[in-house]
Amino acid sequence: MKYTAPRGTKDILPDDSSIWQVVENVCRAVFGLYNYQEIRTPIFEPTELFARSIGDSTDIVKKEMYTFADRKGRSLTLRPEATAAVVRAGLENNLISTDNLTKLYYIGPMFRYERPQAGRQRQFNQAGIEAFGSNDPLLDAEVIQMAVKLFETLGLKELEVDVNSVGCKKCRPVYLEALKKYFQENIKHMCEDCKARFETNPLRILDCKEEPCQKYIAKAPAMVDHLDPECKDHFEKVVGWLGGLGVKFKINDRLVRGLDYYTKTAFEVVSKRLGAQNAVCGGGRYDDLVEELGGKPTPAIGFAIGLERLIEVLKSENKQQGMGHRIDLFIATIGDEARKVGFDLLTKARISGVRADTDYLGKSLKAQMKAADRLKAHYVYIIGEEELKKKSAMLKNMETADQKEVPFDQLFKDTGCDCGDDCKCSCEDDGCCD
Numbered sequence: 226m227k228y229t230a231p232r233g234t235k236d237i238l239p240d241d242s243s244i245w246q247v248v249e250n251v252c253r254a255v256f257g258l259y260n261y262q263e264i265r266t267p268i269f270e271p272t273e274l275f276a277r278s279i280g281d282s283t284d285i286v287k288k289e290m291y292t293f294a295d296r297k298g299r300s301l302t303l304r305p306e307a308t309a310a311v312v313r314a315g316l317e318n319n320l321i322s323t324d325n326l327t328k329l330y331y332i333g334p335m336f337r338y339e340r341p342q343a344g345r346q347r348q349f350n351q352a353g354i355e356a357f358g359s360n361d362p363l364l365d366a367e368v369i370q371m372a373v374k375l376f377e378t379l380g381l382k383e384l385e386v387d388v389n390s391v392g393c394k395k396c397r398p399v400y401l402e403a404l405k406k407y408f409q410e411n412i413k414h415m416c417e418d419c420k421a422r423f424e425t426n427p428l429r430i431l432d433c434k435e436e437p438c439q440k441y442i443a444k445a446p447a448m449v450d451h452l453d454p455e456c457k458d459h460f461e462k463v464v465g466w467l468g469g470l471g472v473k474f475k476i477n478d479r480l481v482r483g484l485d486y487y488t489k490t491a492f493e494v495v496s497k498r499l500g501a502q503n504a505v506c507g508g509g510r511y512d513d514l515v516e517e518l519g520g521k522p523t524p525a526i527g528f529a530i531g532l533e534r535l536i537e538v539l540k541s542e543n544k545q546q547g548m549g550h551r552i553d554l555f556i557a558t559i560g561d562e563a564r565k566v567g568f569d570l571l572t573k574a575r576i577s578g579v580r581a582d583t584d585y586l587g588k589s590l591k592a593q594m595k596a597a598d599r600l601k602a603h604y605v606y607i608i609g610e611e612e613l614k615k616k617s618a619m620l621k622n623m624e625t626a627d628q629k630e631v632p633f634d635q636l637f638k639d640t641g642c643d644c645g646d647d648c649k650c651s652c653e654d655d656g657c658c659d
């Protein structure tokens with residue numbers, strides 16, 4: 226019997242996990258710069274929470290949720306996204322109020338039963354933010370700026386920011402009528418999904434990627450032309466602030482998001498590397514959701530980044546280089562006595578913050594050097610019989626192949642101060658690795 230990972234899931238192996246750590250660290254760092262704090266919510270929630278917030282007519286709720294009954298017959302769902310859970314947790318723990326701005330972020334796995342394909346899995350990871358308590362258009366622009374800043378920090382280029390307004394519960398119904406009227410004649414030529422959307426939520430027709438539907442979608446009326454004065458003013462201010470903050474963007478009046486709760490601002494960051502369907506980040510305002518989930522009316526905005534896709538883009542741009550796992554020092558030894566001394570030095574290395582390893586398989590010196598190479602060690606320190614007598618050994622720089630003799634008791638001073646840009650040791654304390 227051979228076991229395999231369930232369809233639509235993937236093991237993140239050591240070769241890749243270092244990239245994941247870099248990406249997650251950059252997320253935490255950038256969110257932290259904008260004063261967002263982490264929240265960790267359960268992986269599953271009551272089914273009703275998602276049905277209520279995401280919308281009964283959405284693909285997610287209709288087809289994609291992992292829903293199960295627990296032993297007491299309660300209906301639970303593995304979270305397909307985090308916003309509803311963050312709102313639930315925020316309300317339950319009194320984090321959300323209308324007098325203060327609450328800024329939260331999360332990183333973790335989400336679950337949707339979709340057809341697996343490149344960059345799309347059934348268990349996938351998102352990093353995202355939610356800000357509660359303000360409808361200030363500057364906040365919308367700041368949130369978009371933060372997303373861009375995050376991608377820039379990771380070194381991504383060829384990004385496009387698309388912005389739209391999807392209106393509010395006052396002006397959207399008027400627009401939906403206009404859309405229905407427009408699609409009425411042609412819906413028979415469009416795909417099955419669009420026919421269903423025509424009945425349940427015509428806005429989602431704009432999201433269709435099927436070729437036969439495109440020519441009809443292209444000429445459909447635009448939400449931005451149907452915004453009421455309040456939404457129009459808000460959108461103009463968001464666009465104004467984005468310009469003011471120097472964020473490059475384009476207004477895309479076909480942009481709608483796959484969840485029902487969005488109001489006013491909707492946006493996506495798309496990587497041109499992955500093609501049109503491949504937003505690496507999507508988000509928007511959801512001013513009614515907190516109230517719908519039992520809180521006081523509280524405006525809010527958020528976004529989520531698909532980490533699998535983001536990492537795919539990083540790889541396609543070769544930005545993962547230098548993100549791999551490395552060690553600073555490999556101690557190679559010949560003979561039992563050298564091994565004792567070597568292990569003592571290894572312990573000291575770790576105490577001084579030097580990432581270090583040695584051989585545990587009784588390999589020959591040649592094989593130990595190969596192992597050090599495979600571990601991408603910056604340095605190898607080689608201890609044999611001669612070296613034991615001198616209490617001194619050769620320290621070899623694996624990149625330059627330079628060698629120099631370093632006494633046992635000087636080793637960490639030397640590795641500490643020579644290791645340059647990639648320094649992982651604790652010698653920053655005295656400023657020698659600035």
Ligand SMILES: [Zn+2]
Nearest residue numbers: 393396453456
């Ligand atoms: Zn409106």
Ligand SMILES: [Zn+2]
Nearest residue numbers: 416419433438
């Ligand atoms: Zn269609």
